[in-house]
Amino acid sequence: MTISHGRAEASAGRAVAIPEPADEMRADSAWTTFAATPLEYVATDDEQTTITEVLTRRADLTPDAVFVSFEGMKVTFGEFKHRAEQAGAALAYAGISRGDKVAVMLPNSLEFLDLWFGSALLGAVLVPINTGLRGAGLAHVLTHSDSALLVAEGELVAECEKVLDSGAGPRLRYARGAGSDWDCAHTWLRGSYQPAVPEAVTPGDVASILYTSGTTGPSKGVVNCHNAFAVAANEFCRRHVEIRSDDVLYTSLPLFHVNAQMLSVMGAMVSGRPLVLAPRFRASGILDDLRGHGATIFNYIGAMLTMIAKQPIREDDAANPARLAIGGAAPAQLWKEFERRFALSIVEIYGLTETATFCLGSPPADVRVGKVGRSVSWADVRIEASDGAEQNDGQPGEVVIRSKRDNVMFSGYYKDPEATARAMSGGWFHTGDRGRRDESGYFEFIDRIKDIIRRRGENISSFEVERVVNSHDAVTESAVVGVPSDLGEEDVLAVVVPANGSRIDPGELIDFCRERLGAYMVPRYVRVVDTLPRTATERIQKYILRNEARSEPMWDREAGA
Template sequence: MIVPFAVRDFLDRATTVYGDRVGAVDEPQQPARPWEGLSYRRIGELARAQAAGLDALGVPHGARVAVVSPNSARLLTSFYGVSGYGRVLVPVNFRLTAEEVRYIVEDSGAEVLLIDPELTERLAGVECRHTFTLGEETDARLYDFATDPKPPEPDENATATLNYTSGTTARPKGVQITHRNIWVNATTFALHAGVSDRDVYLHTLPMFHANGWGMPFAMAALGVPQIVLRKVDGAEILRRVAAHGVTVMCAAPAVVNAVLAAAQSWEGEIPGRDRVRIIVAGAPPPTRTVARVEAELGWEFLQIYGLTETSPLLTVNRGRAEWDALPPEERAGKLVRAGAPALGVSLRTSEQGEVLARSNVVLEGYWRQPEASAEALRDGWFHTGDGGTLDEEGYLTISDRQKDVIITGGENVSSVEVEDALFSHPAVEEVAVIGVPDERWGETIKALVVRAPDTEVDEAELIRHCKDRLAGYKAPTSVEFRDTLARTATGKLQKFKLREPYWQGRERGVN
């Protein structure tokens, strides 16, 4: 018997087995009225109502529904109210500019756009067939339906979410993640992280980012209460851990650093000691950071590696019984590796050292980009664009980034996109954008600029110029002016050579 995998399976189990249990604690500090008393049964009712509301609008199955919002219970519910009932959720990075959001809405062909109240003014010029502000407007227009929604045709290979990611091009690509991708990712992630119905999950990770790595699904299936955090703040994370008995969270390295910093002035015992496990991804953290998490916080440190294109789980690194007797620094040194392949994942490296992956979590393709899809999936393997090595234990270590992508604070930034923005300034004749090490963000963005003849421009003006055109986190944090930028005989920039001086003394070309 083959029963197609479906996103709604996770919520269906939650409502059946854990219907009366707290499903989500909404963020109390937000412009929209928080949803209170959200049992899993109530989340199921709201998801059905949202699907019926989309039916009433005439939005067909397969249509795209874009949501631009920080973490909220309404966004959490949309994973089911949209994807769970046959439509495609497009979770959009709320930090993007209006022009960047406009491109995603137009490229995806979204028929509905849901916007957080804090963003309505900034995104006022983004047009869509149906546009609603999350809160009172959507509660009345989308969530106030008692009728049963139209059932979708089961198809585990249908696109469930369309997640836009910055890559090697100036424009982001839409990553088609199927119901099967989501199902396998969430289930294997929960297995490797040891999730049970005794856990409490804190959403420190943005839900738009690779679908919150799949946690909205994995946690629901096991009846785990989900605590919604709208804005990352180290001290507030510690307060939520204490208030709600949090046991597990996912985070970028910058979030880990924020919690460690807040712990320095925390009065009393650090909450969650010997209880919390923190799952980190986005860039390999330093060994010292791993050791500090375990020593200063008393939390268990896990690392994963993956990409939006892989749903994202490819590898997991969690402490093993064989390592328990090792000194803390030595144990931490083992945990900074990207990890061993997750269940169902095959890894190898190409002759050029690129990490290749094969698994049920690999994307269906890039939205309306068949050539890019074929290139990424050539020869039956997904080409990650990351350089790495596999050791004798089967553990992967990421050593370099072969794509022109910078990961800063857990967010992917296309260097090509930043270069395009800088090139639009009349005083810029040549530019190369690279990632350089940064203690807080892992990597930060540096622009190497050659001024046009007879022009003057300073660092502050170029950074401001970028911020006017791109999301703030994509702007360079420093600009270095050069007389020339070294090129090959064919005129190509060799960015690995431009990066070398900034990464000297480090074993890896990523941080």
């Protein structure tokens, strides 16, 4: 049963009316866009600050400028500050105060933003929950996080109730939309309350706990402070997109990940440029969405660029307002053709939830295909050998990071000092990623260390093999893993998902790989599947594929079938 402090009144109270969508047009373009305002930052790139201070400064400086556009609704910075204050008042009315955990299991929405910034105003801690999380993983986050309050999408309430024993998990529960008997989040958030008194939070105070993927055990809660959000946003806007007064940011990444939060939302806050928040990523519709909003910068991760590139070629592909795509894991063989086809530039960055989203980045004026850039302003990054010694340039090893400033890197894993100690061995954060640095200071990502395949005395990067396999027209995505070999060590298995309407001929795919990979890297086995197993944060669960290789049928090029 849900315990609450009573239902809020349905009156509008301090709620802010959302204006009707504006119909502004940029004079030199056919794309709907936003009125340009002078570019003025509200935080320097090296000061210590907080999410709430950035919000207050921005709302005071440009209250009438558009902050976010979501599904046709535009909210100015001034209006959003009122929305955050209203959410803070609703949270305080429910009994939330400094240090309390607020769990949010919502898709991209204005309410997600309201709860995030409303929590920050109170000094409460946001716990974003992946909307795809189910079962034991969901139970772990809801209970381990010590969340006092949960706001979930109505259709997800049943999943939460399945995993929560009586009395376990957040005692205050609200649902957005239909689908449950929980208190209505909209009514509660828009109730009439006394204004909440903002807490005097400090840059090092905890702002969020975000649970990373757990592939071999329970997921870990990454503890990030307020200042990390501002540092990431400044680094992103000032050095890696070099934001301009006519730029419009765009993200289709989920708000329950740090990328959308630290780079896109906080990027808009520190720079004052508007953000288009898409409900979700759609490869078939993203270009038209960019056109419709006049968006100039969009973020990508993983296979997004490959999926966009596999869409049917259109005559107007290059006729879009985007000037920059920024993210991680752009396929090297796709890179230049993607830039040419869509008339934009790709900028690679690299990082983790623990490292303020990114710790390596490419300067826009000197992007190098296949490289993820150099150390950002706040970070020391090096390559370590297995004995902990620093590797020479050109030699592979583990990517490790430490911060040159206070309150940027994560402060540890929530209630897991052992995991924190292992990750921070020797004072450096150990990523579990294998890479190398060249003599000019540019880094290259090779693979997750646990995903390196050892075959006939050679180390094979599954990441590199996947890049080639994914470039085949009939393949939507793939996962490459090592499976036991009769000769010892491992053989290479490619698990592939066919593109819509395509049929994959394993022999033809292997011939395709032979032309593009070293002979020792060419897969021996091919298995065709409808989908790949993933964690709640969309990482492919390769250990499942390795286990399934013992029982599932595979095409074997040495047997010819």
